[in-house]
Amino acid sequence: MQTFSQFLKIIENFVSEQRFWGKNTSLYEPIEYMFSLPAKRVRPALMLLGYQLFSKDYQKALPIAFAYEAFHNFTLIHDDIMDQAPLRRGFPTIHIKYNTNAGILSGDALLINVYEYIRKHTPSEKLDKVLECFNKMAIEVCEGQQMDMEFEKAQVVSLTDYLEMIQFKTAVLLGASLSTGAILADASDADTEFCYELGTNLGMAFQMQDDYLDVWGDQNQTGKQKAGDIINGKKSAPYILALQVLPEYEKQTLINIYNTDKPQQEEKIKIVLGLFEQAGAQQAIRDLKNVYHSKTVQLLEHISAPDENKKHLHDLIELLLDRNV
Amino acid sequence: MQTFSQFLKIIENFVSEQRFWGKNTSLYEPIEYMFSLPAKRVRPALMLLGYQLFSKDYQKALPIAFAYEAFHNFTLIHDDIMDQAPLRRGFPTIHIKYNTNAGILSGDALLINVYEYIRKHTPSEKLDKVLECFNKMAIEVCEGQQMDMEFEKAQVVSLTDYLEMIQFKTAVLLGASLSTGAILADASDADTEFCYELGTNLGMAFQMQDDYLDVWGDQNQTGKQKAGDIINGKKSAPYILALQVLPEYEKQTLINIYNTDKPQQEEKIKIVLGLFEQAGAQQAIRDLKNVYHSKTVQLLEHISAPDENKKHLHDLIELLLDRNV
Numbered sequence: 224m225q226t227f228s229q230f231l232k233i234i235e236n237f238v239s240e241q242r243f244w245g246k247n248t249s250l251y252e253p254i255e256y257m258f259s260l261p262a263k264r265v266r267p268a269l270m271l272l273g274y275q276l277f278s279k280d281y282q283k284a285l286p287i288a289f290a291y292e293a294f295h296n297f298t299l300i301h302d303d304i305m306d307q308a309p310l311r312r313g314f315p316t317i318h319i320k321y322n323t324n325a326g327i328l329s330g331d332a333l334l335i336n337v338y339e340y341i342r343k344h345t346p347s348e349k350l351d352k353v354l355e356c357f358n359k360m361a362i363e364v365c366e367g368q369q370m371d372m373e374f375e376k377a378q379v380v381s382l383t384d385y386l387e388m389i390q391f392k393t394a395v396l397l398g399a400s401l402s403t404g405a406i407l408a409d410a411s412d413a414d415t416e417f418c419y420e421l422g423t424n425l426g427m428a429f430q431m432q433d434d435y436l437d438v439w440g441d442q443n444q445t446g447k448q449k450a451g452d453i454i455n456g457k458k459s460a461p462y463i464l465a466l467q468v469l470p471e472y473e474k475q476t477l478i479n480i481y482n483t484d485k486p487q488q489e490e491k492i493k494i495v496l497g498l499f500e501q502a503g504a505q506q507a508i509r510d511l512k513n514v515y516h517s518k519t520v521q522l523l524e525h526i527s528a529p530d531e532n533k534k535h536l537h538d539l540i541e542l543l544l545d546r547n548v
Numbered sequence: 549m550q551t552f553s554q555f556l557k558i559i560e561n562f563v564s565e566q567r568f569w570g571k572n573t574s575l576y577e578p579i580e581y582m583f584s585l586p587a588k589r590v591r592p593a594l595m596l597l598g599y600q601l602f603s604k605d606y607q608k609a610l611p612i613a614f615a616y617e618a619f620h621n622f623t624l625i626h627d628d629i630m631d632q633a634p635l636r637r638g639f640p641t642i643h644i645k646y647n648t649n650a651g652i653l654s655g656d657a658l659l660i661n662v663y664e665y666i667r668k669h670t671p672s673e674k675l676d677k678v679l680e681c682f683n684k685m686a687i688e689v690c691e692g693q694q695m696d697m698e699f700e701k702a703q704v705v706s707l708t709d710y711l712e713m714i715q716f717k718t719a720v721l722l723g724a725s726l727s728t729g730a731i732l733a734d735a736s737d738a739d740t741e742f743c744y745e746l747g748t749n750l751g752m753a754f755q756m757q758d759d760y761l762d763v764w765g766d767q768n769q770t771g772k773q774k775a776g777d778i779i780n781g782k783k784s785a786p787y788i789l790a791l792q793v794l795p796e797y798e799k800q801t802l803i804n805i806y807n808t809d810k811p812q813q814e815e816k817i818k819i820v821l822g823l824f825e826q827a828g829a830q831q832a833i834r835d836l837k838n839v840y841h842s843k844t845v846q847l848l849e850h851i852s853a854p855d856e857n858k859k860h861l862h863d864l865i866e867l868l869l870d871r872n873v
Contacts (some may be wrong), residue, residue, distance in 0.1 A: 250694040301656060305649040324630040324697060327652060331626060332690040334656070338663055339683040347676050351667060358664040365657040369575040372649060 224531065225275065227539045230268045237285050238264075238292070243336055253317045253329040254336075257296045260312045265543070266400040267292045272536045273404025273418050276528040284407045286344035287353070291400050294337045294357075298364055300330040305372065345407070352406055356419075360399035367392025374458050378482050385463045386427070394426025401425075414526050421522040425540060428515035432548045434460040435508050438499065450492045456482050460511070462495075465502035473498055509548060516544050549856065550600065552864045555593045562610055563589075563617070568661055578642045578654040579661075582621045585637045590868070591725040592617045597861045598729025598743050601853040609732045611669035612678065616725050619662045619682075623689055625655040630697065670732070677731055681744075685724035692717025699783050703807050710788045711752070719751025739851050746847040750865060753840035757873045759785040760833050763824065775817050781807050785836070787820075790827035798823055834873060841869050 225233070238258055243251045267288035274284040302308075303316040304326045310316060318326035345353045370388040374380045380388075401422035405415045437452045438461050452459045462481060466474055477498045480491055499505065519540055523533055550558070563583055568576045592613035599609040627633075628641040629651045635641060643651035670678045695713040699705045705713075726747035730740040762777045763786050777784045787806060791799055802823045805816055824830065844865055848858055 247691045247694050249698065250691060301652055305652060327626055327630060328690055328694055328697075331655075331659070332687060334659060335683055335686045335690065338679070339687070342676060342679045342683060347672075350675055351672050354663070354667045358660055358667060361660045362657060362664070365653055365660065366572045366575060369572050369653055372653075373574065 224279075224535065225271070225281065226535050227268055227272065227542065230271045230281075231264055233285070234264045234267045234271070234288065234292070237289055241289065243332075249325070250329055250332055253300070253321050253325050254296075254333050256320065257300060257317060257333075258293075260314050262292075262312060264292060266295050266396060268539070269397055269400040269422060270404040272539060273401040273422075274408040275404075276408070276418070276526060276532050276536065277405060277410045277414070278408035284404055286340050287403060287407060288400075290337045290340035290344075291396070291403070293333055293340065294361065295396065297330050297333045297337065298368070300326050300333065302368055304330075305368070349406060353403055356399050356403055356406065360395045363391040363395050367395075377458070378478050379466060380458050380463055382463050382467060385458065385460065389430045390423065390427060393430050394423045397426035397429075398423035411527065414528070417522050417526045421519055421526070424515045424518040424522065425543065428512050428519060428544050431460055431508055431512035431515060432545060435505075435512065435548050436545075438496070439505055450496075453481070453492050453495050454488055460508050461499050461504040464507045464511075465499050465504040468502045468507075469498065473501060512544075512548060516540075519544075549604075549860065550596070550606065551860050552593055552597065552867065555596045555606075556589055558610070559589045559592045559596070559613065559617070562614055566614065568657075574650070575654055575657055578625070578646050578650050579621075579658050581645065582625060582642060582658075583618075585639050587617075587637060589617060591620050591721060593864070594722055594725040594747060595729040597864060598726040598747075599733040600729075601733070601743075601851060601857045601861065602730060602735045602739070603733035609729055611665050612728060612732060613725075615662045615665035615669075616721070616728070618658055618665065619686065620721065622655050622658045622662060623693070625651050625658065627693055630693070674731060678728055681724050681728055681731065685720045688716040688720050692720075702783070703803050704791060705783050705788055707788050707792060710783065710785065714755045715748065715752060718755050719748045722751035722754075723748035736852065739853070742847050742851045746844055746851075749840045749843040749847065750868065753837050753844060753869050756785055756833055756837035756840060757870060760830075760837065760873050761870075763821070764830055775821075778806070778817050778820050779813055785833050786824050786829040789832045789836075790824050790829040793827045793832075794823065798826060837869075837873060841865075844869075 241258070243254055270284055270288040270291055271281045274281050299311060300317050303311055304318045304323055308316050309319055314320075316326075317329065321329075341353060341357060342350065367388055367390070370384070371392055374385070374388060398419040399422070402415050402419035405418040410418070434452065437459065438450055442449045448454070451457075452462075462477070465477060469477060477495065480494055483491075520537075523537060523540070526533065566583070568579055595609055595613040595616055596606045599606050624636060625642050628636055629643045629648055633641050634644055639645075641651075642654065646654075666678060666682060667675065692713055692715070695709070696717055699710070699713060723744040724747070727740050727744035730743040735743070759777065762784065763775055767774045773779070776782075777787075787802070790802060794802060802820065805819055808816075845862075848862060848865070851858065
């Protein structure tokens with residue numbers, strides 16, 4: 224039985240051994256660069272932990288786990304172009320280091336490679352099911368990115384829409400990773416579905432926590448700019464939750480200051496934090512995160528697998544989700 | 549037995565009935581727009597003609613033929629961004645009509661939809677083979693686009709490199725269309741391979757003809773700007789063939805005038821045409837085109853199918869390839 228951190232080493236080793244098709248260096252160099260950046264590898268690790276719930280020979284799932292990490296990288300390459308992001312994981316994004324065309328085309332080549340990994344390494348009797356799960360997730364990720372871009376332009380976003388957006392953009396990929404591990408390990412349909420729900424709820428809880436820590440987290444712990452979401456006017460959960468409960472006047476104040484370009488940063492943060500406090504946003508987002516967290520733990524209990532097999536997945540959930548939030 | 553033009557109507561009808569997944573209009577509107585533009589539908593028609601060589605119930609291949617047309621559209625959407633093309637089929641390109649992000653993301657969503665069409669409509673025992681053929685072709689199309697973009701920046705391109713580029717960028721998609729029709733109709737491996745080669749050679753001959761007609765064609769017939777490739781300094785076959793045979797001084801003259809930005813157009817065309825004539829480029833490209841044309845016809849003879857089944861594919865070849873070039 225492998226722990227999460229053992230799986231991480233196995234995945235890093237597998238990633239470092241992969242070479243992409245074809246002789247055209249210019250097409251593949253940006254892909255190799257992307258894989259060389261430091262990364263958490265949460266998705267492939269989840270797939271292997273999902274496999275390990277039901278079967279021991281996790282090696283069979285390794286190329287598909289890698290394909291999921293590759294798909295994640297594909298989305299990052301194209302998203303970074305669309306979001307005009309200069310940095311990814313602390314390093315220049317591909318469209319900055321190379322150019323936009325390299326980002327578009329290498330991204331396309333990577334997505335096709337993802338499908339070829341899945342085709343080549345999935346037992347033929349499972350190929351249809353694995354692809355069905357993958358395609359559904361992949362199209363939802365595109366829809367999530369589309370919603371996210373539209374929200375950028377909107378001043379007000381409903382909580383329902385926001386939760387759907389992060390479910391599609393972020394959470395379903397964790398759900399599909401875990402459930403594809405289950406499919407490959409011959410889990411029952413019911414257990415496969417539990418895995419999908421578990422991964423998705425884990426993703427939702429993690430995103431809530433991320434939004435929370437951005438505002439109220441310890442900067443030394445997160446390693447990110449304090450209150451970056453407030454400074455950048457990002458419509459994250461605290462803002463959306465606050466808008467739901469604030470009286471009309473305070474609501475308009477929050478909308479105005481949050482969406483204003485470059486006011487005095489310290490002043491903006493202070494006012495916004497005050498309004499968040501008035502709205503009880505800190506507790507509201509904690510509550511929301513805990514709902515998803517609890518669901519995750521409940522779903523793990525529902526899965527028909529020996530407790531010893533569940534242990535490492537349980538450890539990962541506790542590692543990703545901070546009980547103090 | 550359906551003729552090419554009957555298949556075209558069947559395909560147009562099928563195209564008009566398709567609706568894409570999901571509720572997010574902004575994501576799917578550009579895709580619907582792309583399909584609404586006038587198009588030749590050569591690739592899906594080839595697939596159905598390939599199917600019809602071996603079996604009658606072409607309806608089974610229709611969704612996969614559509615998927616190939618959709619893949620072609622995906623490549624056009626992303627290529628148009630990379631090439632900064634303002635028009636496609638006489639209408640604004642997606643990145644112009646909408647924006648670049650819409651082009652990137654809708655293209656991605658379309659490619660994922662292509663895979664879902666293939667998964668959903670391919671009999672499970674053939675899915676691996678159909679996907680293997682598709683993935684190999686798709687990655688080559690990316691490599692062809694990469695080569696094409698690199699050639700834009702180079703002054704001299706070898707004939708070998710140029711032929712490989714158009715094989716990858718254009719021809720293999722016709723080869724894969726025809727051979728996937730054969731796979732779906734239970735053709736033997738040998739016949740499937742003949743179909744792949746036939747389609748690829750047809751694509752090469754067609755591209756040679758296209759390059760030829762741009763320089764020496766009748767503008768009323770082509771509907772394109774006369775000598776557009778010369779004006780734009782496009783490294784097409786006549787230029788590359790001429791460089792192969794011209795003496796050093798004339799070679800340098802051709803390189804200089806061909807790659808100069810905006811010289812007097814009439815003067816440029818006149819000098820370039822003179823150098824093409826000196827090099828015998830017109831006859832050389834005719835010969836090259838005829839080699840591919842002859843291979844196409846020979847390959848059709850090699851295929852083990854009744855002559856009556858081959859008739860409509862033969863007619864299409866003669867329709868696409870002008871005997872006067």
